[in-house]
Amino acid sequence: MVARPPSKRPRKPAGRPRRRDLPALLLDIHDRLLAAYGPQGWWPGDGPMETIFGAILVQNTSWGGAEKALRNLKAAGALSPQAIRDMPEDELAALIRPSGYFKSKARKLKAMAAHLATHGDDVGRWRERDAKELRAELLGVWGIGPETADDIVLYAAHLPSFVMDAYTVRIVDRLGIQPAKRTYEGYQALFEANLPVDVALWNEYHALLDAHARLTCKKRAPLCGACAVRDVCTEGRRPDSAG
Numbered sequence: 001m002v003a004r005p006p007s008k009r010p011r012k013p014a015g016r017p018r019r020r021d022l023p024a025l026l027l028d029i030h031d032r033l034l035a036a037y038g039p040q041g042w043w044p045g046d047g048p049m050e051t052i053f054g055a056i057l058v059q060n061t062s063w064g065g066a067e068k069a070l071r072n073l074k075a076a077g078a079l080s081p082q083a084i085r086d087m088p089e090d091e092l093a094a095l096i097r098p099s100g101y102f103k104s105k106a107r108k109l110k111a112m113a114a115h116l117a118t119h120g121d122d123v124g125r126w127r128e129r130d131a132k133e134l135r136a137e138l139l140g141v142w143g144i145g146p147e148t149a150d151d152i153v154l155y156a157a158h159l160p161s162f163v164m165d166a167y168t169v170r171i172v173d174r175l176g177i178q179p180a181k182r183t184y185e186g187y188q189a190l191f192e193a194n195l196p197v198d199v200a201l202w203n204e205y206h207a208l209l210d211a212h213a214r215l216t217c218k219k220r221a222p223l224c225g226a227c228a229v230r231d232v233c234t235e236g237r238r239p240d241s242a243g
């Protein structure tokens with residue numbers, strides 16, 4: 001290999017990455033998180049119906065609570081759209097109590113089960129749909145917001161829709177690459193516009209960001225000293241950052 005002469009250009013001062021550097025930076029961050037945490041195997045659960053109902057049950061709670069609610073539904077033979085439609089709402093609410101907000105979530109499950117009936121309870125053909133069109137349709141179901149719709153589009157229909165959540169917003173802000181529009185769609189566009197459209201990549205990336213926020217980039221005391229992306233992080237490079 002021919003050695004390159006040292007560059008005469010002054011080094012770019014550390015700071016906010018330029019917009020045109022974002023595609024490479026985002027892929028680099030993905031690769032480092034993958035090396036640090038390994039493949040996450042999302043979505044946890046069995047089949048598209050479990051993913052759809054799990055995406056509702058995990059709203060405003062941890063996956064542990066949602067998982068207990070799913071286990072209760074399974075044990076009661078109620079983890080299907082038909083069973084959810086047939087079950088009285090108060091019985092359904094009692095089964096999903098561990099997920100919190102169980103009364104409104106029971107109503108949301110019923111609204112989604114009613115919507116699934118309009119597809120003959122068959123979501124296999126959702127894979128052939130346009131992602132944005134399916135997302136818009138799901139947003140029309142009572143109780144389905146952007147994050148839940150994106151969870152369903154990405155993890156149940158296996159179509160490209162980058163999932164945004166509070167964890168990802170926290171990491172993006174600390175990295176110093178926040179979008180100009182600090183809305184759900186603004187943060188989502190940061191990833192969607194700068195990454196290859198690749199369902200497997202987007203699936204893994206969201207799961208890795210979740211792991212990173214839980215295990216390292218914690219809300220109150222981020223473990224910057226043990227962070228795989230510290231050298232590209234505005235917050236991590238501050239002299240007073242942890243570690």
Ligand code: SF4
Pocket residue numbers: 171174175216217218222223224225227228229230231233234235236237
């Ligand atoms: S360096 Fe610190 S603030 Fe930055 S991503 Fe890592 S853990 Fe979060």
